[in-house]
Amino acid sequence: MPSSWRAARMAKRKAEDGSDSAPTPDPTSTSDDGYGTKISAAKRLRLERERIISSGRKTARTSNHPTDGTNDQPEAEENVEESVATLLDQAEVMRNKIAEMSEAEQAKTEQETAELRLLKEANTVSSNALSNARDEASGTKYTTSLKTTWTAPKHILEMGEDQHQAVREKWSILVEGEDIPPPLKRFQDMKLPQPILDSLKSKNITRPTPIQMQGLPVALSGRDMVGIAFTGSGKTVTFSLPLIMAALEEERKMPLIASEGPVGVILAPSRELARQTYDVVVATSKILSDSPSGKYPAIRTQLLIGGEDKREQLKMHQERGIHCVVATPGRLKDFLGRKQLNFRICRFICLDEADRMLDLGFDEEVGEIMNHFHYQRQTLLFSATFPKKFADFAKSTLVKPVVVNVGRAGAANLDVIQEVEYVKQEAKIVYLLECLQKTAPPVCIFCERKGDVDDIHEYLLLKGVEAVSIHGGKDQEERNNAIKMFKDNLKDVLVSTDVAAKGLDFPDIQHVINFDMPSEIENYVHRIGRTGRCGKTGVATTFINKSCEESTLLDLKHLLREAHQRVPPVLEIMDDPQEELGQLNGVKGCAFCGGLGHRITDCPKLDKDARRVAGGKKDALNSGDGYGGDW
Template sequence: MEADGFPVLRCALCIGGMPVKDQIELIKRGVHIMVATPGRLMDMLDKKMITLDVCRYLCMDEADRMIDMGFEEDVRTIFSYFKAQRQTLLFSATMPKKIQNFARSALVKPVTVNVGRAGAANLDVVQEVEYVKQEAKVVYLLECLQKTSPPVLVFAEKKQDVDAIHEYLLLKGVEAVAIHGGKDQEERTRSVEQFRNSQKDVLVATDVASKGLDFPDIQHVINYDMPEDIENYVHRIGRTGRRGKTGIATTFINKTVDKSILLDLKHLLLEAKQKVPPFLATLQSESEKYLDIGGEIGCSYCGGLGHRIADCPKLEALQTKQAQNIGRRDYLAHNAADW
């Protein structure tokens, strides 16, 4: 860009797990763009290390995940530090009800721009779903790695499973690295760079790698575990088939997977015109005949295609959590009054 006569854009990265001093020294020299996590940004604003007085644009990437993880109040707090009118952009591969509600309440006359159906699977990804018994998964994983050339992404739900798979692959001579929330930032950064630079063939990860990380040439995504909601499945398989290229996503399922998730997966495969394996095709529920009502398909809350909002497990879990928090808050307040 500099060669074409454009000015050089100065960027700053502000995230936890790295020294604040280094980040502030960079910012003091003047930056055009700041990329930050909500926690570190709020800390800097609260301590008046930085201001947003002249900031005019705010972009939230993976907005659905941010709201899902409970950052809504933090984001609203960050909004309050702006002194002038701003343009706010929310980017998300899925657009469940909670994001729509947040946009309506936090933004002025929000406009939704859809590229395809929000929450739909990428049609450049060949989705293969295989029934694999729990005890056979780690052995079958080696066979699955033979489907394509590297690089390959393997997703597991639990940190301990990521570590176990990583160790198993290393013992079998596979060049693999692993990342999850239990590893420090330096180790995660090093693993990602080794994988991105083709020094390692396989990256084993929890959902920390399902969003926000861009690996342009992933050949194959393997879901060692089916995620707990269909949104995460869409994000995971979206790591391959990028920039007009095709990719393969293999998902292991068995009887331990919740039926509602399997129904969502079945209807997602049907929508994307993918092959539906017999054990999914025969799976039926009482509510399936009510999936398409009033022009709205599936669940309006989480976006799952295999159920309606009345049967949404995600909404039910949220309501249960809220009920528990209310009870706990009342209990704590009562005890505080006694003291």
């Protein structure tokens, strides 16, 4: 009976497919292999797999090189190997492909994999640094930007996107985002109040800088923004004018009363930078209130920084209300936490030197400040250096942000002549006097350590040089007096740590001397940016020796090349792995800190941030660079 049933099935199968092929063998049994020999099921499976793989390779070769000029094979047969091969077989194919690659290609592939993993793990920015806890809890997600009454002139809008892009290309302005407002080449087209236009004209400022051409229209239209431009390019005006215009609009709608406000906030990482920004906002507001027409109300601004009397800082708010606040994060957080200040009508916040503000230790403070907003706000982030980790974080957090980039983030100002000299450690302070002869005063000298600042200051005074010094260890009154005397040209030399490196505007500085090469290339870019401002040319001299970290020197080497500056032989002869690996993942240099001379796998800042995490927030805020005293 079984034999006749089996014969019937064989006959039926032959009738259906017209083939004489034998039925598929049962893998659980032993059977004949065609040569009269009984083989095991495991061996038959292995032979069958090898036959299928071989058949798949033959099919692929036939489909790629047909002998008769046609391709009659079914499409499914072209991928036989991929569909039936086991994971072990696929791994073997992958190993064979890697073996065929050159050593350089293998190294590049391994480097790309390691960098992507490190960049994913190295996100040290708190996820809620720019978000609001109330919105997070309620599930509120803003999909449209904050609405304002400002619009670009009709004749500009009618020009079309092609002409707008031509203007951006002419001025090397790179933009990212949706529905980007057009760039405006004249202040008149920005619809600024006439007194401000007259003031700019009296100062012989006839046209906006590239960051102002695109940044002001974006900020005035209420869009969230990331602004990246080299030092001395006019970023302060780009974010202070929109704040003043927002305050002016709010005051006209309903004048502020006691204990009301602010309308907008500007945060800065250091007291000196906050004071400088405060002076700009106050001066601009005064131009409006003092105009002969008398139609512009007074805009009140308050400076909130550490080291000064809290009662005096709150006096104006309690008596009349304030429109604008310029602050360091610690003092502002303190007032908000004590409910001595509130953000009920606040709709504007700007982070100056945002990469530093979002760095470890500061992001938590910024996040706590953001939690006090009651409604949607416009967020602006500005800096000359903006590493990829912060740019990606900002673009994922802000509402339909517009990224305005003038030049590469972290690039040096091309108006600065950079000179690098090898000087032994014991000879630096003596050679300093010779370097001071290069240009006329004023001159700024930067050091890494507070102790070196005091030693150099004392040495210069003994040599008859009119010098002042500042660092985070000095009290605020002494720091204020030193900055004021230097700006008023009463002193020729300012000796400082990095507390004076970021954002401070000294328009007439002729020469910057880096007594120590900073450990991070970002700080070098900010330091030399104190000269060569507003279109003027300056000189930066940097002392290097064998005590400098190799990765930092390689960053310096590439930065000099990028700026078309002379590279000293001591840097030129250094072994440079970047020249072998080139650009990976579309990123030139380090994706973490932006340095051009190393990759993220060798980033010194990555290790530094890891040590800060281990050491805790207190160590991060009091790291010796002067920022710790700003809270």
